[in-house]
Amino acid sequence: MRYQEVEWRSLATSSSIDGATADSKLASHAPDVLPLLSRDHLEDALQRLSAQAMAQVLDARVVPVAWRPGHVQYATCGSRGANHAKHSDLSVIARIAPMDFHACVRRVWGEKILARATCGLFASHPQFSARRRVTLCQMLAFLLLAVFPGISLAFFPASAVWTGASVVVGLFFLSVVALRLFCVFPLPPSGKRNAMDLNDAELPIYSVLAPVFRETSVLRQLLRALLHLNYPAEKLDIKIIVEETDTTMRRTLRKHDLPPHFEVIVVPQGSPQTKPRALNYALQFCRGSLLTIYDAEDVPEPNQLREVARKFSGAGEKLACLQAQLSFYNPNENWLTRQFTVEYATLFGLILPALASHNLPLPLGGTSNHFRTRNLRQIGGWDPYNVTEDADLGLRLARLGFRTGVVESLTYEEANTQLLNWLRQRARWIKGFMQTWLVHMRNPVRTASELGPTGFWTLQALTAGVFLSALFHPFLMALSVWFMVADPFHVSVTTMLNLEVFVLGYGVAMLAGAKALRQRGLKCWWFTIASMPIYWLLMSVAAWMALWQLVFAPFKWNKTEH
Numbered sequence: 001m002r003y004q005e006v007e008w009r010s011l012a013t014s015s016s017i018d019g020a021t022a023d024s025k026l027a028s029h030a031p032d033v034l035p036l037l038s039r040d041h042l043e044d045a046l047q048r049l050s051a052q053a054m055a056q057v058l059d060a061r062v063v064p065v066a067w068r069p070g071h072v073q074y075a076t077c078g079s080r081g082a083n084h085a086k087h088s089d090l091s092v093i094a095r096i097a098p099m100d101f102h103a104c105v106r107r108v109w110g111e112k113i114l115a116r117a118t119c120g121l122f123a124s125h126p127q128f129s130a131r132r133r134v135t136l137c138q139m140l141a142f143l144l145l146a147v148f149p150g151i152s153l154a155f156f157p158a159s160a161v162w163t164g165a166s167v168v169v170g171l172f173f174l175s176v177v178a179l180r181l182f183c184v185f186p187l188p189p190s191g192k193r194n195a196m197d198l199n200d201a202e203l204p205i206y207s208v209l210a211p212v213f214r215e216t217s218v219l220r221q222l223l224r225a226l227l228h229l230n231y232p233a234e235k236l237d238i239k240i241i242v243e244e245t246d247t248t249m250r251r252t253l254r255k256h257d258l259p260p261h262f263e264v265i266v267v268p269q270g271s272p273q274t275k276p277r278a279l280n281y282a283l284q285f286c287r288g289s290l291l292t293i294y295d296a297e298d299v300p301e302p303n304q305l306r307e308v309a310r311k312f313s314g315a316g317e318k319l320a321c322l323q324a325q326l327s328f329y330n331p332n333e334n335w336l337t338r339q340f341t342v343e344y345a346t347l348f349g350l351i352l353p354a355l356a357s358h359n360l361p362l363p364l365g366g367t368s369n370h371f372r373t374r375n376l377r378q379i380g381g382w383d384p385y386n387v388t389e390d391a392d393l394g395l396r397l398a399r400l401g402f403r404t405g406v407v408e409s410l411t412y413e414e415a416n417t418q419l420l421n422w423l424r425q426r427a428r429w430i431k432g433f434m435q436t437w438l439v440h441m442r443n444p445v446r447t448a449s450e451l452g453p454t455g456f457w458t459l460q461a462l463t464a465g466v467f468l469s470a471l472f473h474p475f476l477m478a479l480s481v482w483f484m485v486a487d488p489f490h491v492s493v494t495t496m497l498n499l500e501v502f503v504l505g506y507g508v509a510m511l512a513g514a515k516a517l518r519q520r521g522l523k524c525w526w527f528t529i530a531s532m533p534i535y536w537l538l539m540s541v542a543a544w545m546a547l548w549q550l551v552f553a554p555f556k557w558n559k560t561e562h
Helices: 024-028 039-047 051-060 078-088 098-124 136-155 158-184 216-227 247-254 275-283 304-313 335-357 373-378 389-399 419-440 444-462 464-486 493-519 526-530 532-552
Strands: 062-068 071-077 091-096 206-212 236-243 262-267 290-293 319-328 369-372 403-413
Touching (some): 039 098, 051 062, 062 078, 062 091, 071 078, 078 091, 091 098, 136 158, 158 335, 158 444, 158 464, 158 493, 206 216, 206 275, 216 247, 247 262, 275 373, 290 304, 290 373, 304 319, 319 335, 319 373, 335 419, 335 493, 335 532, 369 373, 369 389, 389 403, 389 419, 389 444, 419 444, 444 464, 464 493, 493 532, 526 532
Antiparallel strands (some): 062 071
16 A cells, blocks of 8 residues: 655554554554544644545545654454455554444545535546536427427428327337236246356355434344344445434434444435445445345345356356345235336346347346445445436447346345325436436437447336326327327227227236236236236326426436325
């Protein structure tokens, strides 16, 4: 390590380190008998570091505290720092309490680390950041699209305008239906050799990020699930991420005696206060070569990390992410949870595996996505200004030439049981799809060249298709039914096309839902399948909420209550 050269003075000689001397022989002492470095001296040492040296400190948990020509003496934090110092043959004269380490880092370097978490993607890859909502070209295109119907009516009959619009919209929605139909069919056999199981010595260090915000009711469940992960504790790097403003959560966490491989990361107050910003902040403290995210209510299968590590070990370097399947532990609680279960079973059991098998871009789930940490850092991490940072990240990986796969391991979540809570959550998701589409359509030609024709079509179907179908399908269906009832003997071709889109859309969705439920072993859900159109009408309400928020509160994070 190269650290800033300063005039040597031993911080360990002060009385704040319990009168200990700076003799390098202390390096041979056991960590628990080394003197404890005070916060004042730790802050002083941290202030002397360059940004590069600080990044090394965050990774190794070893802080240089005394300098002299040709010799540096260190303080270590926890077993991780002690092990690093031992393997590197460093002269250790003091130890640092973990709570002091995080408090001092936040006080001295917190603003710079937070700035990188908030603005890092915008600085390194501005074309992928949702910080700027729309470009000038997009604004002009939307304006033209808004006035085009009025201009058309000035030159063409209203029936011709309606016919043209219906054909364009109908063909687009048919392409969205076609993608879902494509995913219903069985996948071709892989033909790839399965990776060998890894023993404990071969397993990589795994960072687990668990962002929590006002989640005291499910905290005990989360900690229990993390403790039951079947992975060597010495190779786990678990970060419980909490906002500085969430004093209740921080107080509750202090009541728990967390194991050494757990760390609490406090994210300094700032804006936008979103999950991806918190993840970016914690990413700078991670030491694992693999990394995953679990939400507060998640209960992953115990062997999930081993299964993912095994699959990564047998794959090429271009495989940057693996998405586990999400399901619910309360599917039968009410009608809403059953609809939610059908939706997740279809997405994670049919659609994502089909897209992955054909190397098409995947909209990741917000949890249980597993990354190679270096790839995640290479592409700029998460976008703190996108409220569906998961979907955006999956598309960004594809555009930058990386592959995303799936694993069959399950993570169980809590399905939303209350309508208003569900609407807020769904509005956030749909708003994020709009943000994602706007970001990746800033240069459609470039995006199409990076994703290819099929990938570009997949992008449209999974973002704009989801939003537009939820926004307009109730009104288009009502108009088509009205034209049929008003004049049943002169039904137009466009009306029949619109009705065909609705019938195919509902039919394929129900077929996919039934197949996905059968794969999960859930039977006799016929009423749930038959009542899916009602669920789609509720999604239309959420879509209009999302549109309003995109205009007036683009970075507002609708918190899902558990």
